[in-house]
Amino acid sequence: MDNTICPVPSNQRPLNEFNSIRNYWIISWPLLKRSIFYRKLVLSWFFFSPISFIIAYGSDYLKNNIFDLTFISFTASLLFPILLLIRQWLSWIYIYNRLNSETIEYEESGWYDGQIWEKPIEWRSKDLLIAQHQVKPILNHLEIIIIILFSIILFLLLFIVLEMN
Numbered sequence: 001m002d003n004t005i006c007p008v009p010s011n012q013r014p015l016n017e018f019n020s021i022r023n024y025w026i027i028s029w030p031l032l033k034r035s036i037f038y039r040k041l042v043l044s045w046f047f048f049s050p051i052s053f054i055i056a057y058g059s060d061y062l063k064n065n066i067f068d069l070t071f072i073s074f075t076a077s078l079l080f081p082i083l084l085l086i087r088q089w090l091s092w093i094y095i096y097n098r099l100n101s102e103t104i105e106y107e108e109s110g111w112y113d114g115q116i117w118e119k120p121i122e123w124r125s126k127d128l129l130i131a132q133h134q135v136k137p138i139l140n141h142l143e144i145i146i147i148i149l150f151s152i153i154l155f156l157l158l159f160i161v162l163e164m165n
Helices: 014-021 034-056 066-076 079-100 121-164
Strands: 103-107 114-118
Touching: 014 079, 014 121, 034 066, 034 079, 066 121, 079 121
Parallel strands: none
Antiparallel strands: 103 114
């Protein structure tokens, strides 16, 4: 960073946390091109579909009705991509809050001896720029996708309930 003496361990500094989170496998998906990101979500959905199909096949009603079995298993398998998205969102919101904060909360030794250190103005301005121009768009994108997938699931569940009656 710069010549500022900082008591915060290197791995707990918000900018370093941001740089390290960009290298995590699933957490870094939103940084990819949108087409690749969506492809990974769809593949995760298709990966979980057979598992969901096997679980749904345990129902006597669904064993005899292949359309409902397929429809319900595809609907239920949408939960896996939503869980991935929520995990990504939680990681990015954590980094966003750390970058936006005027102080840094940190642990010196891991023995719950939490300390707070106020960021210098230079660090604060750099962190705010990264938070607003790099992390915030990721959060907005993830929130929109999560809302869309939840809406799809609610619509499909409504369809399933109305069809079964």
